[in-house]
Each structure stands twice: as structure tokens, then as C-alpha cells.
């Protein structure tokens with residue numbers, strides 16, 4: 001991690017954006033370069049609320065880290081997020097719909113308590129913003145849900161998933177994200193995380209993974225290659241669509257030439273400006 005404020009303004013690679021480019025270069029352009037707005041789904045907002053509650057849970061005294069207190073944190077967390085983005089209130093037709101949605105969020109919290117007991121944990125940090133620069137000059141950034149450090153110094157990275165457990169594409173994406181964070185921690189602290197733990201709350205399942213140095217070195221080369229490909233496309237504006245079944249979930253389908261649309265004029269590769277951050281959002 002760096003405190004160099006000049007660096008924090010440089011274009012960086014996050015797991016979400018790297019994943020976008022791998023899935024579809026044009027999707028990357030729409031999100032990271034054009035920065036077109038997207039409408040979050042109820043499931044995505046529920047994920048944000050549950051993450052927020054789990055973060056707050058670890059700020060409570062150990063004896064209060066129980067289901068009841070977690071449930072009490074739900075509505076305040078939702079209100080805070082809605083106050084920041086009032087348009088999210090329009091996702092719900094009436095109070096009953098909102099109550100049902102919150103109840104499902106509460107169900108995810110119940111699942112969390114079946115997977116672990118937060119009273120037995122003392123995380124080093126929650127929602128940790130991490131950043132590092134690879135030797136090749138690629139700047140990596142992202143947020144880790146939780147970092148646990150054992151008394152022996154071993155690091156465990158934890159990621160909460162509020163969707164269903166991984167199947168094919170999902171598992172690959174989740175491991176890509178966790179390897180990304182493992183690499184950032186390793187390169188910034190010089191300590192290889194001992195374990196990456198994915199907690200799938202909807203299915204009450206955990207997936208633990210132990211990274212090794214050779215694998216992370218290979219992964220580092222993969223990220224370099226992705227970033228070089230992004231820069232090449234960024235210089236020319238040649239971000240090609242890569243149609244797949246995931247197009248059905250793409251907010252920008254009406255603008256996509258693969259579906260008969262016309263993208264807006266290419267705005268050019270973003271130059272970092274003082275006081276701004278680029279190519280990073282909190283969707284990891």
C-alpha cells in the first residue's frame with residue numbers, strides 16, 4: 001500500500017474492471033472509460049447492505065457480535081446507503097416489498113452466523129482499501145472485505161459473497177478476485193497470505209484456497225498482459241464487443257453494436273487529473 005497521493009490518481013486495475021475486460025472489452029470501455037451509469041439490482045444493493053452490516057458488526061464489543069445486533073444494524077445500514085443514493089428507494093414499490101427484501105438480507109446474516117462466530121475473531125481490518133504497483137508499472141487497487149491476522153502473523157483474506165455458490169464462471173471469477181488481493185497483499189507487505197476464504201452466505205458454504213508463490217507470479221503476468229491489452233485498446237478506442245449469454249445482464253446492450261446499437265463517440269483514454277480517481281469503483 002502506498003501513501004503517495006500522486007499515485008492514487010493514476011489509472012489502476014481492479015478485479016472487477018479486469019474481469020470486465022476479459023469478459024468483453026466494450027463492456028470495460030462503457031464502465032471504466034465512458035463511465036456510463038448503471039441501475040443496480042435489488043440483489044446487488046442487498047449485497048452492499050449485508051457487507052456494511054458485517055463491517056459494522058466488528059466495530060461492536062465482542063459480546064455484542066450476535067445475530068440480534070446484526071439484525072438491528074440492517075435498517076440503519078440500508079437507510080445510510082439510500083441517503084447516499086436516493087434513487088435506490090425507487091427499487092421498492094411499497095413498504096411491504098422493502099420489508100421482504102430486508103428479511104432476505106437478514107437471512108443472509110443468519111447464514112453468516114452459521115458459518116462462523118464473529119466473537120472468536122479479531123480482524124485486523126474490514127473493507128480494507130489495498131493498492132500496489134507491480135514491477136511492470138501496473139497499479140492494482142481494490143477493497144478486501146476482511147483481513148484476519150493470526151498471532152503467528154499468518155494472513156487470511158476473507159470475502160463475503162451474497163449470491164449463490166460458484167458454478168463454472170462464478171468460481172473462476174471469485175478465484176480471480178481473491179488471487180488479485182493475495183497478490184496485492186503479498187507485493188505490498190511482503191507476506192504471502194496463508195489462506196483465501198470465500199464465504200457464500202446464500203448457500204452457507206465456504207471455499208478456502210491456499211495460494212502459492214509460483215501461481216501468484218503467473219497471475220501477475222496475466223494481470224500485466226490484461227493491462228497491456230487495455231492500454232492498447234485505450235490508445236485506439238478499439239474496444240471490441242464479445243457477445244455471450246452474459247449480454248442479457250448488460251445494462252449497455254442498447255448501445256452495443258453486437259446487438260444493433262451504436263456506442264457514444266469514444267471520449268479518449270482518461271488522463272488522471274488532480275484530485276480524481278480513475279478506473280476504480282467499489283464493485284469487487
Ligand code: SF4
Pocket residue numbers: 024026027241242243244246247250251252253256257258259
Ligand atoms: S451487450 Fe454483450 S457484447 Fe455488448 S457490451 Fe454488453 S457484454 Fe459486451
